Amino acid sequence: MPEDHSQPEAPTEPLDVETLDAGEVFAQAAALAQHLQQAGVQWLPQPNAEEVESLTMHFQSVTASPSEAAGNLATNQQPEVDQQPSSPASREIGTSPPRATETVSPPVDSSGNYLPVIDGPYSGSNLSDSQRSNYLAELADQVASCERCPQLTRNRNHTVFGEGSVQPRVVFFGEAPGADEDRTGRPFVGAAGQLLTKMIEACKFSREEVYILNTIKCRPPNNRNPELEERANCRDYYRRQLDTLRPEYIVCLGAVAAQELLQSKVSVGSLRGKFHRYHDSKVLVTYHPAYLLREPTRKAAAWQDLQLMLRDAQIDF
Numbered sequence: 001m002p003e004d005h006s007q008p009e010a011p012t013e014p015l016d017v018e019t020l021d022a023g024e025v026f027a028q029a030a031a032l033a034q035h036l037q038q039a040g041v042q043w044l045p046q047p048n049a050e051e052v053e054s055l056t057m058h059f060q061s062v063t064a065s066p067s068e069a070a071g072n073l074a075t076n077q078q079p080e081v082d083q084q085p086s087s088p089a090s091r092e093i094g095t096s097p098p099r100a101t102e103t104v105s106p107p108v109d110s111s112g113n114y115l116p117v118i119d120g121p122y123s124g125s126n127l128s129d130s131q132r133s134n135y136l137a138e139l140a141d142q143v144a145s146c147e148r149c150p151q152l153t154r155n156r157n158h159t160v161f162g163e164g165s166v167q168p169r170v171v172f173f174g175e176a177p178g179a180d181e182d183r184t185g186r187p188f189v190g191a192a193g194q195l196l197t198k199m200i201e202a203c204k205f206s207r208e209e210v211y212i213l214n215t216i217k218c219r220p221p222n223n224r225n226p227e228l229e230e231r232a233n234c235r236d237y238y239r240r241q242l243d244t245l246r247p248e249y250i251v252c253l254g255a256v257a258a259q260e261l262l263q264s265k266v267s268v269g270s271l272r273g274k275f276h277r278y279h280d281s282k283v284l285v286t287y288h289p290a291y292l293l294r295e296p297t298r299k300a301a302a303w304q305d306l307q308l309m310l311r312d313a314q315i316d317f
């Protein structure tokens with residue numbers, strides 16, 4: 001019997017998202033995923049972390065009573081404790097990267113307050129400018145020949161190591177290279193990069209005065225999110241860069257960067273508006289410029305995040 005490729009009938013009534021029940025939607029989505037897998041579908045699309053967060057916030061605002069919503073805003077929400085590994089990666093380049101199955105302690109104290117997952121001072125010595133430049137150049141060479149992620153290695157034109165000052169006061173930490181970055185080997189050079197440049201300049205810095213890097217060094221196909229295994233494979237590289245640069249502030253751009261650096265599953269919405277810590281650096285979380293291009297109404301919130309850093313750093317703006 002030939003396969004039936006006819007399209008399902010369209011709903012007769014327009015979908016009213018305001019009346020949707022979040023629990024029912026999630027249950028139906030889970031049932032659909034289970035059905036597809038039972039039918040032999042081997043691949044399901046990865047969720048877009050920013051869109052998931054946006055939808056989650058929407059459903060929370062729809063389903064929560066006003067007092068619940070106010071309470072959620074007023075209290076620190078306890079992050080989920082099923083975390084990715086926090087144990088430091090081996091500091092020897094070329095040794096096995098950390099595995100995504102390692103366990104960690106919950107990043108909350110007894111009162112439920114968020115705690116730094118990675119604390120204590122940066123490891124190793126505080127290098128001079130020339131030592132930093134030499135070490136980073138050596139590390140970039142190793143990244144250029146890295147083949148830990150077979151799919152990314154096959155499809156890349158260039159690895160994108162990162163660039164900027166070797167004595168940066170601020171590091172901007174993004175998600176992954178896109179097409180423009182893969183073509184040029186430089187981070188944040190496309191449309192999102194132009195917006196990031198404006199954000200950096202609004203903070204009274206030039207691109208050359210800060211450092212910009214991503215969680216992984218190779219472009220994922222079709223700009224999908226990096227897989228957990230790819231993040232684990234590449235973790236040692238960005239950690240070594242940060243160990244070398246030891247900036248005063250790290251600005252995480254979007255959910256993937258924030259969750260990777262802080263080893264958390266908490267949403268950007270919950271991580272924003274306060275400082276976290278990565279070794280000796282204060283960590284700020286804000287939206288990814290690519291997301292801000294799609295949702296320009298969030299630009300004001302992103303600027304509020306940056307202002308938090310500027311006030312703390314006593315930079316006039």
Ligand code: SF4
Binds near residue numbers: 146153216234
């Ligand atoms: S993403 Fe990182 S770990 Fe994976 S192949 Fe590229 S450089 Fe290597």
